[in-house]
Amino acid sequence: MSDFLQNQRVIYADDSRVRHQGILTIKQEDHSLGNLVRHQLLENPRVKFSGYRKPHPLEEHVEIKVFLSIFLIPFQVQTNGEVAPPTAIIQAADQLYKMLQKLNESLLQQAQLFRGDVTML
Amino acid sequence: MYGMEQINTATGFANAKFGSSKGQGAKGFDEPEIRILELSKYVIKFELLNTDLSVANSLRRIIIAEVPTMAIDLVEVKENTSALHDEFIAHRLGLIPLQSFNVDQFNLSDQCACSSMCAQCSVQFKLHAVCSDRDQMEVNTRHIQPLSDAPIIPVQYVNDKGIEEDPILIMKLSKNQQLDMNLVARKGNGKIHAKWSPVATCQMRKEPIVEIDQDKINRDLDIEKRKEFVALCPREVFAFNDYRNAVEIENSDKCIQCIECLRFAQANNLERAVKIAEREDKFVFTVESTGVLTPEDIVSRALQILMRKLYELGTQMKKYGVNAD
Numbered sequence: 001m002s003d004f005l006q007n008q009r010v011i012y013a014d015d016s017r018v019r020h021q022g023i024l025t026i027k028q029e030d031h032s033l034g035n036l037v038r039h040q041l042l043e044n045p046r047v048k049f050s051g052y053r054k055p056h057p058l059e060e061h062v063e064i065k066v067f068l069s070i071f072l073i074p075f076q077v078q079t080n081g082e083v084a085p086p087t088a089i090i091q092a093a094d095q096l097y098k099m100l101q102k103l104n105e106s107l108l109q110q111a112q113l114f115r116g117d118v119t120m121l
Numbered sequence: 122m123y124g125m126e127q128i129n130t131a132t133g134f135a136n137a138k139f140g141s142s143k144g145q146g147a148k149g150f151d152e153p154e155i156r157i158l159e160l161s162k163y164v165i166k167f168e169l170l171n172t173d174l175s176v177a178n179s180l181r182r183i184i185i186a187e188v189p190t191m192a193i194d195l196v197e198v199k200e201n202t203s204a205l206h207d208e209f210i211a212h213r214l215g216l217i218p219l220q221s222f223n224v225d226q227f228n229l230s231d232q233c234a235c236s237s238m239c240a241q242c243s244v245q246f247k248l249h250a251v252c253s254d255r256d257q258m259e260v261n262t263r264h265i266q267p268l269s270d271a272p273i274i275p276v277q278y279v280n281d282k283g284i285e286e287d288p289i290l291i292m293k294l295s296k297n298q299q300l301d302m303n304l305v306a307r308k309g310n311g312k313i314h315a316k317w318s319p320v321a322t323c324q325m326r327k328e329p330i331v332e333i334d335q336d337k338i339n340r341d342l343d344i345e346k347r348k349e350f351v352a353l354c355p356r357e358v359f360a361f362n363d364y365r366n367a368v369e370i371e372n373s374d375k376c377i378q379c380i381e382c383l384r385f386a387q388a389n390n391l392e393r394a395v396k397i398a399e400r401e402d403k404f405v406f407t408v409e410s411t412g413v414l415t416p417e418d419i420v421s422r423a424l425q426i427l428m429r430k431l432y433e434l435g436t437q438m439k440k441y442g443v444n445a446d
Binding site for chain 1: 152153154155156157160165167169172173175176178179182183186187417420421424425427428430431432433434435437438439441
Protein backbone atom coordinates (compact mmCIF):
# COMPACT_ATOMS: atom_id res chain seq x y z
CA MET A 1 0.00 0.00 0.00
CA SER A 2 2.65 2.52 0.97
CA ASP A 3 4.70 1.68 -2.12
CA PHE A 4 1.66 2.29 -4.22
CA LEU A 5 1.01 5.61 -2.54
CA GLN A 6 4.55 6.79 -2.96
CA ASN A 7 4.18 6.89 -6.72
CA GLN A 8 1.00 8.96 -6.57
CA ARG A 9 1.01 12.71 -6.89
CA VAL A 10 -2.33 13.08 -5.15
CA ILE A 11 -2.96 11.14 -1.97
CA TYR A 12 -6.05 11.31 0.15
CA ALA A 13 -6.29 9.67 3.56
CA ASP A 14 -9.33 9.57 5.80
CA ASP A 15 -8.87 10.60 9.39
CA SER A 16 -9.40 7.52 11.54
CA ARG A 17 -10.61 9.48 14.55
CA VAL A 18 -13.09 11.94 13.06
CA ARG A 19 -15.74 11.10 10.53
CA HIS A 20 -15.80 12.97 7.24
CA GLN A 21 -12.39 14.38 7.76
CA GLY A 22 -9.21 13.64 5.90
CA ILE A 23 -5.90 14.85 4.63
CA LEU A 24 -5.11 15.43 0.98
CA THR A 25 -1.47 15.48 0.03
CA ILE A 26 -0.33 16.82 -3.32
CA LYS A 27 3.31 16.34 -4.18
CA GLN A 28 5.37 18.82 -6.16
CA GLU A 29 2.95 21.61 -5.50
CA ASP A 30 3.14 24.75 -3.42
CA HIS A 31 0.99 27.62 -2.24
CA SER A 32 -0.29 28.31 -5.77
CA LEU A 33 -2.52 25.26 -5.78
CA GLY A 34 -2.85 24.79 -2.02
CA ASN A 35 -4.39 28.15 -1.26
CA LEU A 36 -6.56 28.06 -4.37
CA VAL A 37 -8.14 24.70 -3.56
CA ARG A 38 -8.46 25.52 0.12
CA HIS A 39 -10.32 28.70 -0.69
CA GLN A 40 -12.65 27.01 -3.13
CA LEU A 41 -13.45 24.28 -0.61
CA LEU A 42 -14.53 26.92 1.88
CA GLU A 43 -17.14 28.09 -0.61
CA ASN A 44 -18.89 24.77 -0.15
CA PRO A 45 -21.41 25.25 2.67
CA ARG A 46 -20.98 21.64 3.76
CA VAL A 47 -17.29 22.07 4.42
CA LYS A 48 -16.68 22.97 8.03
CA PHE A 49 -12.94 23.34 7.97
CA SER A 50 -10.32 23.58 5.31
CA GLY A 51 -6.69 24.60 5.66
CA TYR A 52 -3.38 23.88 4.09
CA ARG A 53 0.22 23.93 5.09
CA LYS A 54 3.54 23.47 3.49
CA PRO A 55 5.38 21.52 6.16
CA HIS A 56 8.79 23.06 5.66
CA PRO A 57 9.95 25.78 3.29
CA LEU A 58 13.22 24.04 2.57
CA GLU A 59 11.58 20.76 1.68
CA GLU A 60 10.57 22.30 -1.58
CA HIS A 61 14.15 22.74 -2.44
CA VAL A 62 15.23 19.26 -1.51
CA GLU A 63 12.15 17.54 -2.74
CA ILE A 64 11.20 19.51 -5.76
CA LYS A 65 12.10 16.77 -8.17
CA VAL A 66 11.13 13.87 -6.02
CA PHE A 67 8.78 14.68 -3.31
CA LEU A 68 7.71 18.22 -2.52
CA SER A 69 4.48 17.91 -0.65
CA ILE A 70 1.84 20.22 0.58
CA PHE A 71 -0.79 19.12 2.98
CA LEU A 72 -4.31 20.17 2.52
CA ILE A 73 -6.06 19.42 5.72
CA PRO A 74 -9.60 19.64 4.62
CA PHE A 75 -12.58 19.22 6.42
CA GLN A 76 -15.19 17.83 8.58
CA VAL A 77 -18.31 17.57 6.53
CA GLN A 78 -21.71 17.95 8.10
CA THR A 79 -23.00 14.93 9.92
CA ASN A 80 -25.57 13.76 7.41
CA GLY A 81 -22.69 12.46 5.33
CA GLU A 82 -24.25 13.55 2.09
CA VAL A 83 -20.96 14.88 0.83
CA ALA A 84 -17.73 13.10 1.64
CA PRO A 85 -14.45 15.01 1.53
CA PRO A 86 -13.29 13.49 -1.79
CA THR A 87 -16.51 14.58 -3.45
CA ALA A 88 -16.08 18.09 -2.15
CA ILE A 89 -12.54 18.19 -3.50
CA ILE A 90 -13.68 16.96 -6.90
CA GLN A 91 -16.40 19.62 -6.96
CA ALA A 92 -13.97 22.36 -5.99
CA ALA A 93 -11.48 21.33 -8.66
CA ASP A 94 -14.26 21.17 -11.20
CA GLN A 95 -15.61 24.61 -10.38
CA LEU A 96 -12.17 26.17 -10.55
CA TYR A 97 -11.43 24.40 -13.82
CA LYS A 98 -14.56 25.74 -15.45
CA MET A 99 -13.91 29.24 -14.17
CA LEU A 100 -10.34 29.31 -15.50
CA GLN A 101 -11.51 27.93 -18.81
CA LYS A 102 -13.92 30.83 -19.21
CA LEU A 103 -11.26 33.32 -18.23
CA ASN A 104 -8.84 31.86 -20.75
CA GLU A 105 -11.37 31.93 -23.57
CA SER A 106 -12.34 35.55 -22.96
CA LEU A 107 -8.68 36.54 -22.63
CA LEU A 108 -7.77 35.04 -25.99
CA GLN A 109 -10.83 36.55 -27.64
CA GLN A 110 -10.01 40.03 -26.39
CA ALA A 111 -6.34 39.65 -27.23
CA GLN A 112 -7.30 38.86 -30.80
CA LEU A 113 -9.39 42.01 -30.98
CA PHE A 114 -6.51 44.05 -29.60
CA ARG A 115 -3.97 42.55 -31.96
CA GLY A 116 -6.20 42.97 -34.99
CA ASP A 117 -4.55 41.85 -38.20
CA VAL A 118 -1.07 42.03 -36.78
CA THR A 119 0.31 38.53 -36.78
CA MET A 120 1.69 37.15 -33.57
CA LEU A 121 5.42 36.63 -33.15
CA MET B 122 -25.31 69.04 -3.90
CA TYR B 123 -22.12 67.11 -4.38
CA GLY B 124 -23.06 64.21 -2.22
CA MET B 125 -21.40 60.84 -2.02
CA GLU B 126 -23.46 59.19 -4.68
CA GLN B 127 -22.59 61.72 -7.31
CA ILE B 128 -18.92 61.36 -6.61
CA ASN B 129 -19.24 57.62 -6.85
CA THR B 130 -20.64 57.81 -10.33
CA ALA B 131 -18.02 60.28 -11.38
CA THR B 132 -15.23 57.95 -10.38
CA GLY B 133 -16.86 54.89 -11.84
CA PHE B 134 -17.58 53.30 -8.51
CA ALA B 135 -21.32 53.52 -8.77
CA ASN B 136 -21.95 50.10 -7.33
CA ALA B 137 -18.86 49.75 -5.22
CA LYS B 138 -19.41 48.97 -1.61
CA PHE B 139 -17.09 49.99 1.14
CA GLY B 140 -14.81 47.52 2.80
CA SER B 141 -15.17 43.91 1.90
CA SER B 142 -17.62 43.24 -0.86
CA LYS B 143 -17.22 39.57 -0.03
CA GLY B 144 -19.95 39.90 2.56
CA GLN B 145 -22.40 37.47 1.04
CA GLY B 146 -19.83 34.77 0.41
CA ALA B 147 -17.32 34.92 -2.38
CA LYS B 148 -19.66 33.54 -5.00
CA GLY B 149 -22.11 36.28 -4.18
CA PHE B 150 -20.57 38.16 -7.07
CA ASP B 151 -21.10 37.75 -10.77
CA GLU B 152 -19.27 35.70 -13.35
CA PRO B 153 -15.48 35.90 -13.13
CA GLU B 154 -14.10 37.96 -15.96
CA ILE B 155 -10.89 39.23 -17.53
CA ARG B 156 -10.82 42.64 -19.17
CA ILE B 157 -7.76 43.66 -21.11
CA LEU B 158 -6.94 47.33 -20.57
CA GLU B 159 -3.75 47.62 -22.57
CA LEU B 160 -1.89 45.27 -24.83
CA SER B 161 1.40 46.05 -26.50
CA LYS B 162 4.23 43.91 -27.81
CA TYR B 163 5.73 43.24 -24.41
CA VAL B 164 3.18 44.41 -21.83
CA ILE B 165 -0.35 43.42 -20.97
CA LYS B 166 -2.53 45.17 -18.41
CA PHE B 167 -5.77 43.54 -17.45
CA GLU B 168 -8.43 43.47 -14.79
CA LEU B 169 -9.45 40.27 -13.10
CA LEU B 170 -13.01 40.74 -11.88
CA ASN B 171 -15.28 38.85 -9.54
CA THR B 172 -12.72 36.44 -8.18
CA ASP B 173 -11.03 36.36 -4.83
CA LEU B 174 -7.48 36.87 -3.77
CA SER B 175 -6.57 33.18 -3.93
CA VAL B 176 -7.27 32.98 -7.66
CA ALA B 177 -5.44 36.21 -8.42
CA ASN B 178 -2.42 35.21 -6.37
CA SER B 179 -2.25 31.73 -7.87
CA LEU B 180 -2.30 33.25 -11.33
CA ARG B 181 0.50 35.62 -10.39
CA ARG B 182 2.60 32.85 -8.88
CA ILE B 183 2.15 30.58 -11.89
CA ILE B 184 3.03 33.35 -14.34
CA ILE B 185 6.29 34.04 -12.52
CA ALA B 186 7.40 30.53 -11.65
CA GLU B 187 5.69 27.85 -13.70
CA VAL B 188 5.30 28.93 -17.30
CA PRO B 189 7.98 26.95 -19.14
CA THR B 190 10.45 28.67 -21.46
CA MET B 191 13.81 27.89 -23.01
CA ALA B 192 17.13 29.18 -21.69
CA ILE B 193 20.79 28.33 -22.10
CA ASP B 194 21.60 25.82 -19.41
CA LEU B 195 24.85 24.16 -20.36
CA VAL B 196 27.97 25.85 -21.65
CA GLU B 197 31.02 24.02 -22.91
CA VAL B 198 34.02 26.31 -23.03
CA LYS B 199 36.55 25.37 -25.67
CA GLU B 200 38.52 28.59 -25.73
CA ASN B 201 38.27 31.64 -23.52
CA THR B 202 41.14 34.09 -23.53
CA SER B 203 38.97 37.04 -22.51
CA ALA B 204 39.26 39.03 -19.31
CA LEU B 205 36.17 37.39 -17.84
CA HIS B 206 36.24 33.91 -16.37
CA ASP B 207 34.20 31.01 -17.73
CA GLU B 208 31.54 30.86 -15.03
CA PHE B 209 30.84 34.55 -15.31
CA ILE B 210 30.20 34.30 -19.03
CA ALA B 211 28.17 31.12 -18.61
CA HIS B 212 25.92 32.87 -16.12
CA ARG B 213 25.40 35.82 -18.46
CA LEU B 214 24.56 33.48 -21.33
CA GLY B 215 21.99 31.71 -19.17
CA LEU B 216 20.14 34.96 -18.57
CA ILE B 217 19.68 35.74 -22.28
CA PRO B 218 16.00 35.43 -23.23
CA LEU B 219 15.36 32.95 -26.03
CA GLN B 220 12.22 33.07 -28.16
CA SER B 221 10.10 30.25 -26.76
CA PHE B 222 6.98 30.18 -28.93
CA ASN B 223 7.74 26.54 -29.71
CA VAL B 224 8.58 25.53 -26.17
CA ASP B 225 5.75 23.00 -26.19
CA GLN B 226 7.54 20.75 -28.65
CA PHE B 227 10.35 20.14 -26.15
CA ASN B 228 10.51 17.88 -23.13
CA LEU B 229 11.93 18.81 -19.78
CA SER B 230 15.40 17.28 -19.76
CA ASP B 231 14.76 15.13 -16.69
CA GLN B 232 11.54 13.78 -18.17
CA CYS B 233 12.95 13.07 -21.61
CA ALA B 234 13.37 9.49 -22.75
CA CYS B 235 16.92 10.05 -23.91
CA SER B 236 19.92 9.29 -21.72
CA SER B 237 21.56 12.70 -21.74
CA MET B 238 20.60 15.06 -24.55
CA CYS B 239 18.58 14.88 -27.74
CA ALA B 240 16.73 17.12 -30.17
CA GLN B 241 13.53 16.63 -28.16
CA CYS B 242 14.90 18.22 -25.02
CA SER B 243 17.71 20.56 -26.06
CA VAL B 244 18.79 23.07 -28.68
CA GLN B 245 22.45 23.55 -29.52
CA PHE B 246 24.21 26.80 -30.31
CA LYS B 247 27.72 27.87 -31.08
CA LEU B 248 29.33 31.05 -29.85
CA HIS B 249 32.53 31.90 -31.63
CA ALA B 250 34.09 35.35 -31.60
CA VAL B 251 37.64 36.45 -32.34
CA CYS B 252 38.90 39.99 -32.05
CA SER B 253 41.73 40.11 -34.53
CA ASP B 254 41.52 43.33 -36.52
CA ARG B 255 40.28 45.85 -33.96
CA ASP B 256 41.30 47.17 -30.56
CA GLN B 257 38.01 46.22 -29.03
CA MET B 258 35.05 44.15 -30.09
CA GLU B 259 31.60 43.61 -28.66
CA VAL B 260 30.21 40.11 -28.39
CA ASN B 261 26.42 40.18 -28.52
CA THR B 262 23.52 37.83 -29.07
CA ARG B 263 24.02 37.97 -32.86
CA HIS B 264 27.19 35.94 -32.38
CA ILE B 265 25.14 33.03 -31.04
CA GLN B 266 24.66 30.71 -34.02
CA PRO B 267 22.04 27.95 -33.89
CA LEU B 268 23.35 24.53 -34.90
CA SER B 269 19.92 23.11 -35.65
CA ASP B 270 16.89 24.52 -37.41
CA ALA B 271 14.82 24.63 -34.24
CA PRO B 272 13.07 28.01 -34.04
CA ILE B 273 14.69 28.89 -30.72
CA ILE B 274 16.85 31.99 -31.10
CA PRO B 275 17.83 34.88 -28.84
CA VAL B 276 15.14 37.53 -28.58
CA GLN B 277 15.49 40.51 -30.89
CA TYR B 278 13.79 43.48 -29.27
CA VAL B 279 11.77 45.90 -31.34
CA ASN B 280 10.88 49.37 -30.14
CA ASP B 281 7.53 51.12 -30.41
CA LYS B 282 8.20 52.28 -33.97
CA GLY B 283 8.96 48.77 -35.12
CA ILE B 284 12.69 49.39 -35.42
CA GLU B 285 15.03 46.68 -34.18
CA GLU B 286 17.02 47.59 -31.11
CA ASP B 287 20.66 46.70 -30.55
CA PRO B 288 21.23 43.07 -29.68
CA ILE B 289 22.03 42.20 -26.06
CA LEU B 290 25.67 42.75 -25.18
CA ILE B 291 27.33 39.67 -23.70
CA MET B 292 30.89 40.89 -23.20
CA LYS B 293 33.75 42.78 -24.83
CA LEU B 294 36.96 41.38 -26.24
CA SER B 295 40.18 43.30 -26.75
CA LYS B 296 42.73 42.60 -29.42
CA ASN B 297 43.75 38.98 -29.94
CA GLN B 298 41.29 37.61 -27.41
CA GLN B 299 38.90 34.94 -28.48
CA LEU B 300 35.87 33.04 -27.33
CA ASP B 301 34.71 29.64 -28.53
CA MET B 302 31.82 27.93 -26.78
CA ASN B 303 29.13 25.34 -27.33
CA LEU B 304 25.82 26.24 -25.74
CA VAL B 305 22.87 24.02 -24.94
CA ALA B 306 19.44 25.50 -24.28
CA ARG B 307 16.93 23.51 -22.29
CA LYS B 308 13.34 23.82 -21.20
CA GLY B 309 12.64 24.83 -17.64
CA ASN B 310 10.51 27.06 -15.43
CA GLY B 311 11.06 29.89 -12.98
CA LYS B 312 10.84 27.53 -10.02
CA ILE B 313 14.14 25.95 -11.01
CA HIS B 314 15.96 29.15 -11.87
CA ALA B 315 14.76 32.71 -12.48
CA LYS B 316 16.34 32.70 -15.96
CA TRP B 317 13.40 30.56 -17.11
CA SER B 318 10.82 33.03 -15.84
CA PRO B 319 8.97 34.50 -18.85
CA VAL B 320 8.28 37.83 -17.18
CA ALA B 321 10.26 40.85 -16.11
CA THR B 322 7.43 42.05 -13.88
CA CYS B 323 4.17 40.50 -12.92
CA GLN B 324 2.44 42.65 -10.41
CA MET B 325 -1.13 42.75 -9.24
CA ARG B 326 -2.96 45.19 -7.05
CA LYS B 327 -6.40 45.68 -5.67
CA GLU B 328 -8.16 48.65 -7.18
CA PRO B 329 -8.32 51.52 -4.68
CA ILE B 330 -11.54 53.27 -3.73
CA VAL B 331 -11.31 56.92 -2.74
CA GLU B 332 -14.32 58.89 -1.65
CA ILE B 333 -14.61 62.34 -0.18
CA ASP B 334 -17.56 64.21 1.16
CA GLN B 335 -17.17 67.38 -0.88
CA ASP B 336 -19.92 69.19 0.97
CA LYS B 337 -18.20 68.77 4.26
CA ILE B 338 -14.65 69.39 3.12
CA ASN B 339 -15.47 72.48 1.13
CA ARG B 340 -17.62 73.90 3.90
CA ASP B 341 -15.54 73.15 6.95
CA LEU B 342 -12.10 73.94 5.55
CA ASP B 343 -10.94 77.34 4.40
CA ILE B 344 -9.39 77.68 0.98
CA GLU B 345 -5.82 77.54 2.28
CA LYS B 346 -6.59 74.30 4.09
CA ARG B 347 -8.27 72.86 1.04
CA LYS B 348 -5.20 73.54 -1.04
CA GLU B 349 -3.09 71.98 1.68
CA PHE B 350 -5.29 68.89 1.59
CA VAL B 351 -4.83 68.55 -2.16
CA ALA B 352 -1.08 69.05 -1.91
CA LEU B 353 -0.42 66.54 0.84
CA CYS B 354 -1.33 63.52 -1.27
CA PRO B 355 1.94 62.20 -2.73
CA ARG B 356 0.11 60.53 -5.62
CA GLU B 357 -1.95 63.54 -6.69
CA VAL B 358 -5.24 61.76 -6.20
CA PHE B 359 -7.02 65.05 -5.45
CA ALA B 360 -7.22 68.22 -7.47
CA PHE B 361 -8.18 71.76 -6.61
CA ASN B 362 -10.86 73.20 -8.84
CA ASP B 363 -10.09 76.91 -9.26
CA TYR B 364 -13.56 77.84 -10.49
CA ARG B 365 -15.39 76.30 -7.61
CA ASN B 366 -12.56 76.65 -5.09
CA ALA B 367 -13.30 73.05 -4.22
CA VAL B 368 -11.46 69.80 -3.69
CA GLU B 369 -12.17 67.13 -6.27
CA ILE B 370 -11.04 63.58 -6.88
CA GLU B 371 -8.74 63.65 -9.87
CA ASN B 372 -7.36 60.14 -10.14
CA SER B 373 -8.43 57.67 -7.47
CA ASP B 374 -6.61 54.90 -9.31
CA LYS B 375 -3.26 56.30 -8.23
CA CYS B 376 -3.98 55.96 -4.51
CA ILE B 377 -1.47 53.85 -2.61
CA GLN B 378 -3.33 53.80 0.71
CA CYS B 379 -0.74 55.93 2.47
CA ILE B 380 -3.55 57.42 4.61
CA GLU B 381 -1.98 60.90 4.60
CA CYS B 382 -5.41 62.28 3.69
CA LEU B 383 -7.08 60.37 6.51
CA ARG B 384 -4.59 61.77 9.02
CA PHE B 385 -5.21 65.28 7.78
CA ALA B 386 -8.95 64.76 8.00
CA GLN B 387 -8.64 63.44 11.52
CA ALA B 388 -6.55 66.39 12.59
CA ASN B 389 -9.22 68.72 11.24
CA ASN B 390 -12.19 66.90 12.76
CA LEU B 391 -13.39 65.55 9.44
CA GLU B 392 -13.07 61.83 10.13
CA ARG B 393 -16.10 60.84 8.12
CA ALA B 394 -15.39 63.06 5.13
CA VAL B 395 -12.56 60.99 3.61
CA LYS B 396 -12.68 57.30 3.00
CA ILE B 397 -10.12 55.10 1.31
CA ALA B 398 -10.36 51.36 0.79
CA GLU B 399 -9.52 48.61 -1.64
CA ARG B 400 -11.88 46.60 -3.77
CA GLU B 401 -11.73 42.95 -2.82
CA ASP B 402 -13.14 41.58 -6.05
CA LYS B 403 -11.10 43.43 -8.64
CA PHE B 404 -7.41 43.02 -9.35
CA VAL B 405 -5.36 44.97 -11.83
CA PHE B 406 -2.49 42.97 -13.31
CA THR B 407 0.53 44.30 -15.14
CA VAL B 408 2.52 41.58 -16.86
CA GLU B 409 5.68 42.54 -18.67
CA SER B 410 7.21 39.85 -20.86
CA THR B 411 10.95 39.47 -21.33
CA GLY B 412 10.21 38.87 -25.01
CA VAL B 413 10.31 35.07 -24.87
CA LEU B 414 6.52 34.84 -25.30
CA THR B 415 3.84 37.38 -26.09
CA PRO B 416 2.31 38.74 -22.87
CA GLU B 417 -1.19 37.42 -23.58
CA ASP B 418 0.34 34.04 -24.31
CA ILE B 419 2.04 34.02 -20.92
CA VAL B 420 -1.25 34.68 -19.11
CA SER B 421 -3.09 32.15 -21.23
CA ARG B 422 -0.45 29.48 -20.64
CA ALA B 423 -0.52 30.19 -16.91
CA LEU B 424 -4.29 29.70 -16.85
CA GLN B 425 -3.90 26.44 -18.77
CA ILE B 426 -1.23 25.19 -16.36
CA LEU B 427 -3.55 25.86 -13.44
CA MET B 428 -6.36 24.10 -15.30
CA ARG B 429 -4.18 21.07 -15.90
CA LYS B 430 -3.28 20.88 -12.22
CA LEU B 431 -6.93 21.07 -11.19
CA TYR B 432 -7.97 18.54 -13.80
CA GLU B 433 -5.37 16.14 -12.49
CA LEU B 434 -6.50 16.72 -8.92
CA GLY B 435 -10.11 16.07 -9.89
CA THR B 436 -9.43 12.87 -11.82
CA GLN B 437 -6.99 11.53 -9.24
CA MET B 438 -9.53 12.09 -6.48
CA LYS B 439 -12.15 10.01 -8.29
CA LYS B 440 -10.41 6.81 -7.34
CA TYR B 441 -11.17 7.55 -3.70
CA GLY B 442 -14.83 6.88 -4.27
CA VAL B 443 -17.57 9.41 -4.53
CA ASN B 444 -19.44 8.56 -1.38
CA ALA B 445 -16.95 7.28 1.14
CA ASP B 446 -19.05 7.45 4.26
